[in-house]
Amino acid sequence: MKIIENGTVTSPIGFFGAGAHVGIKKEKKDLALIYSQVDAKAVGTFTQNIVKAAPVLWDKMIVENYDHARVVAINSGVANACTGDEGLICNEQFAKSVADCFNVEKEEVLICSTGVIGKQLPMDKIITGIPKVKQLLSDNQEAGVIVAQSIMTTDTMPKHLAVEIEIDNKIVTLGACCKGSGMIHPNMATMLGFITTDCNISKALLNKALKEVIQDTFNMVSVDRDTSTNDTVLLLANGLADNKEIVDENEDYNTFKEALYYVNEYLAKAIAGDGEGATKLLEIQVLGANSIKQAKVIAKSVCTSPLVKTAVYGNDANWGRLLCAMGYSGEEFNPYDVDLSIESEFGCLQLVTKGMATDYDEQIATKILSSSEVKAIINLHNGECKATAWGCDLTYDYIKINADYRS
Incomplete structure (x- = not known):
């Protein structure tokens, strides 16, 4: 697998992107388009929040009932969630306006929205903005970066990448971008x-x-x-690499899936590292579990603990908080079998052996935790399964960002 420098959604053959400011936000880019020059098979995953935004309901209907899509349109600034029948009508009008502009059917258009919940979409600005953004479409890397910039809300940086693999003696490319900084929770x-x-x-x-x-x-x-009302991941495949169609779970499928995993893991970590107000990426590895479920549940419990997150922010090796979060996860384990260590670019240090503190050096622990990427490794000695969760520290700035979000 080859990593494409500065790659993004426009890196694969036949995909174009654009973004611009059309007036939904005060100043920043707020409308983006991703366009495939041919029909693209479209699949997606969506929020499990009972409160689902209008675009989530639309996209879910499209990917479940139609074979392909041609355009993805994304606005930032307004989520179009909790907006009732008017929100549904506006979302369909959004799709219809994009479809008319591209001379396709509205069922070939996927819509995503992000921003403040409860506000109606400013359809006049969106409708006039769609042709403006379409004129900017390009398949160069800059256009893909602009797409990533245009979908940001409280993100501090655009998140994107692309990779190349070889399938059936053809070069196949996967490109991606995402946004996410707050209202981020595994669901x-x-x-x-x-x-x-x-x-x-x-x-x-x-x-x-x-x-x-x-x-x-x-x-x-x-x-x-906090699991958002708008969570959506869309995957489009247009087939222009001209490899023989993958229809079986063979070696080609496994090669594709491995690349897809790499792309998603990269973006997942980018989101965690760019959490609202965050200064550190926090990785929790759970080893020696008796099931994948046990490993995942415990990893998530530790990663989401406010006390763990604040300790990491303070460079405090308060390992008792990790064991506490493990203990209320709902999974059974023997605490006196647990080993726990921390790791970063500044070294690795075992804090706990068989549920008890080691004679570790607090200064070394503090130095390790002062890195911008910190890992905690937990071994349950209870089986052969493992899982990894990603999060971030919890800082004063998280409160400031969310207290002032609507202003």
Whole structure:
């Protein structure tokens, strides 16, 4: 697998992108388009929050009932969630306006929205903005970066990448971008994510690969234990790499799935590291579990603990908080079998052996925790299964950002 420098959703053959400011926000780019020049098989995963935004309901209907899509339109600034029948009408009008502009059917248009909940979409600005953004469409890397910038809300940086693999002696590319910084919690995808590929693969296997990969990547991310109303990940495959269609779970399928996993894991970690107000990426590895479920539940419990997150922010090796979070996870284990260590670019240090503190050096522990990427490794000595969760520290700035969010 080859990593494409500065790659994004426009890296695969036949995908174009654009973004611009159309007036939904005060100043920043707020409308983006991703366009495939040919029909693209489309699959997706969506929030499990009972309160679902209008675009989530629309996209879910499209990917479950139609074979392909041509355009994804994304606005930031307004979520179009909790907006009733008017919100549903506006979302369909949004799709129809994009479809008319591209001379396709509205059922070939996927819509995503992100921003403040409860506000209606400013349809006049969106309708006049769609042709403006369409004129900017390009398949160059800059256009893909602009797409990533245009979907941001409280993100501090655009998140995107692309990779190349070889399938059937053809170069196949996967490109992606996402947004996510707050309202991030493992319960599907916890963000907006867009993945494009020129791979020729059946829709059934495309759907299977995405749903399985999501479980170990975006489903293992948490910033603040809040699952959004708008969480969506869309994957489009237009087949222009011209490889023989993947219709079986063979070596080609496994190669594609491994690349998809890499892309999703990269973006999942990028979201965690860019959590609102965060200064550190926190990784929790659970080893020696008796089941994947046990490993995942415990990893998530530790990763989402406010006391763990604040200790990490303070460079405080308060390991008791990790064991406490493990203990209320709901999973059974013997605390006196647990080993726990911390690791970063500044070294590795075992804090706990068989549930008891080691004679570790607090200064070394503090130095390790002062890194921008910190890992905690927990071994339950209870089996052969493992899982990893990603999160971030909890800082004063998280409160400031969310206290002032609507202003």
